Amino acid sequence: MSAVAPRADELGLVGCHTCGATCSADASHCPRCDSRLHPRKPDSLARTWAFLIAALILYIPSNTLPVIYTSMLGRGEASTILHGVVEFWKSGSWDIALLIFIASVAVPSIKFLVLGTLLVTVQRRSGWARLQRARLYRFIELIGYWSMLDVVVVALVCALVQFHLLGTAEPRLGIVFFGLVVVLTMCAAMSFDPRLIWDGEKGNPE
């Protein structure tokens, strides 16, 4: 692929996001599937910032508040996500500790950093490492939803450990904030328009 492909806006075309049809740019709706056509996602940067900042704010209570309350033989304990990771680590299950750490701490943090970097570089119309930034975007789209792991674990433990006096488990408010962080970061990634990375490009990217 040596020749640089033309871009849709240069040819007066627009690709439909929903059905993938190539339409002429003067149409407001896709003639094939009737979805709205956008040369770029509307207010992409403002929306992505809004979702990202909201997620960052909720990320604080999601980590400081307990996500689950367990009581075993009358001894009750509310634990946070990090607390859970440390407990797995201490009990010798370092692999599970690592898995939960990656899903619950590393993945959201990487999403914050990558989306923040993409937003700032796009706003500065930067030509820096376009291909790598495009790949980073696809990477966070791919890993984003795995953060829901802790929500699943809390749900299962709460459904199973129901032995009245012997032991019970209940969800706590932290898991709500955590679930919302995952949803908001996914919304942030979906609002970002990766085509903005390539706008203002001159000449061959290679």
Place this chain on the structure above:
Amino acid sequence: MTLYPALIVCEHCDSVYRRHDLGVDEIARCGRCRAVLYRASRLDIDHLLALTLAAAIVFVIANVSPVIRIAVSGMHNEANLLQAISALSQGSALLVGLVAGATLFGVPLLQIVLLGWVLLFARVGRRAPGFGVAMRVLHWIRPWSMTEVFLLGVLVAIVKLSGMLNVIAGPGTYATVVLTVLITVLAKRDVRTLWERLSDKTEVEWAE
């Protein structure tokens, strides 16, 4: 209003290419941003329909049979996916219960039903009633389907609880394994090609 069926626009960078026919297992990638443009499928509509039907059966098994069974000092308890979701929906955690219910149960169910509906008619070369709506919904819900995350969560919960209790993976877990594979295979296929295969030529004017 015109369509250009011979062209494809990269969703990730807006580059325009002429479509080529691909050989088996070939993938067309964008020369500018390297994103996948489209891929060749060795599965035809009959295959996809069969897999969707299998997914529907496994989905029922995965949801009615327990995924985990635990026992401690003579008492035992078991839970399936829906019980886990309702346990999460207690009191203040209701909001996250709804999110879990949608992503682990509602969205996969909707995917299977809509895909089955569309493919059933596609088999005889027709657009199903509500084809457009079904195809649009299928496209928009795709990122919110999280069956594979549920599977990983089940495995983590088994390890977590096995420290203090007697834990057995139930038939629901095995069904979830199969469901994860089937949904992944189905979701990877770009069903958007059905728009072309079942084109409604009276609606639009085609251009070269």
